[in-house]
Amino acid sequence: MIKENIEIVQKNIEEACKRAGRDRSEVTLIAVSKTKPVSDLREAMDAGMTVFGENKVQEIREKTEEIKGVDFHMIGHLQANKVKYLPGKVVMIHSVDNVKLAQEIEKQFAKADIKIDVLIEVNMAAEDTKFGLSPEEAPSFVSEISLLPHLNIRGLMTIAPYTDDPESNRVYFKGLRELKDKINAMNIPGVNMDTLSMGMTGDYEVAIEEGATFVRVGTGIFGERNYNTKI
Ligand SMILES: *Cc1c(COP(=O)(O)O)cnc(C)c1O
Secondary structure (H helix, E strand, C coil): CCCHHHHHHHHHHHHHHHHCCCCHCEEEEEECCCCCCCCCCCHHCCCCCEEEEEEECCHHHHHHHHHHCEEEEECCCCCHHHHHCCCCCCEEEEEECCCHHHHHHHHHHHCCCCCEEEEEECCCCCCCCCEEEEECHHHHHHHCCCCCCCCCEEEEECCCCCCCHHHHHHHHHHHHHHHHHHHHHHCCCCCCCCCCECCCCCHHHHHHHHCEEEECCCCCHHCCCCCCCCC
């Protein structure tokens, strides 16, 4: 089942790239494996997946003990007091949205002598159920944290609203791309963002058409999860 799902998602990604005139290599599929057992991750690895997304530090700690040779990305809301568990476990943090968190990432990754790729989470639709900075706050936030030497600010991430109509999220994906371009045009020393993490099971094809470089697909690969929580 997982293998077949991955084949379908890969084909959809290819077609979305074609429609947008983009090279398939510009888009990385992140298999969002939160709540799923390691046996499911192994099945996905057998089908070629090499990048996994998780949203709980405890789950990352457990899964990285058992699963080797792949990359884990922290895609969920992150509390500063849990950052200390992440050096050496994840290669990217998608959810930086406050200075205290950025400073703690700096502290813990400096201690481990690792420079970590990070994305700034932006709440494009201003939903109060979601974390992230407003598009207005993002540029000054990026300049504020740009001097932290162990953070490599690679780009922006957004979680678009849950919807049955992916077209309705196009405006947010386009907005995130424009925000990235705007921040790059500010020429903040050390900041040249090339990454857009946007698009989930319901809307990743539209996100690719609007410039996504990471799509985060969970349900479309592993099937439904059996819990509901704020993400
Ligand atoms: C759970 C989650 C996803 C995957 O969502 P699906 O709709 O199951 O594809 C993507 N991004 C984040 C941040 C998540 O927490």
